[in-house]
Amino acid sequence: MRLQTNTSLALFSVLEFARDPTRHIPASEIAEKYSVSPHHLAKVLSELARAGIVESVRGVGGGYRFAANPKRVTLMDVIQLFEDLGPTVTERNEGKEVAAVERALAAVLSEIDELARATFSSITLSTMLRLVERQQGAPASPHQDKAT
């Protein structure tokens, strides 16, 4: 499953904020860290603030800070703000046989979607932060070796 750029950016940002909920992080710091335009990031952070996951802090040293419970907010709570999680196959009604193929394909794709939803819904930000810590302590995977 491939997440849209905004979704990935939202997840990176939320994890940055949740790692230290007391810290105000300027948007520019996150933009620089993940090499994205501050303008683009501002839209994402604004959406996260509307959902009550982060809140803006004004004044010197301002920016955003975490405003939710990391043991309650799941990856799904963040992802559904940016992704359309509706059916992936649209029926075109081009004859009985085509419709049957489309329905069969929709059933298979919906199986994958349901698994993805269950996975995202069961992983809280707290659990995700522990996974990140474990990855930091773990040796690079073969896939990571190839990438570097």
Added chain:
Amino acid sequence: MAKSSSGRKPEAARDAIAVRPAKRTDLDQVIAIDAAVTGIEKQDYWRTVFRRYSVPGEHQRQFLVAVAERRVVGYVIGEVRDWEFGSPPCGWVFAINVDPQVRLAGIGTRLLQTLAASFRCAGVRKMRTMLARENTLILSFFRSQGMMAGSLIPLEMDLEGP
């Protein structure tokens, strides 16, 4: 924040929790916790489970309860299964539940850790479980304990006909 029925905060009660093998006299409280969570009371089922899983000195099968102030507040059931689905021996967690009144106090974690230690004593190095994907509460609990999707995929079908 959840509190125990005695009004003590879970953090305060955590130290007083003991995990031990289930006794026959615990069954009514186990049945009550299961009924509170699932909405179905299963007397016969639990007596069968007790006979099968409460074997003194046995590491292969475990039926453990968490006790606080002489009251059963949770349970876990597990078993080491050999070469099922072509897999080397591993420990299966069949059931885990904590009294909804005393959740968020680390009782589930204590139960699972004790079961895992028992599995290690039995010589296995992998623990598995399976649950409905709609059960996000327990799924999140297992995830928080470090569990990830495994190598097995469950499949099922409806059997048609009379």
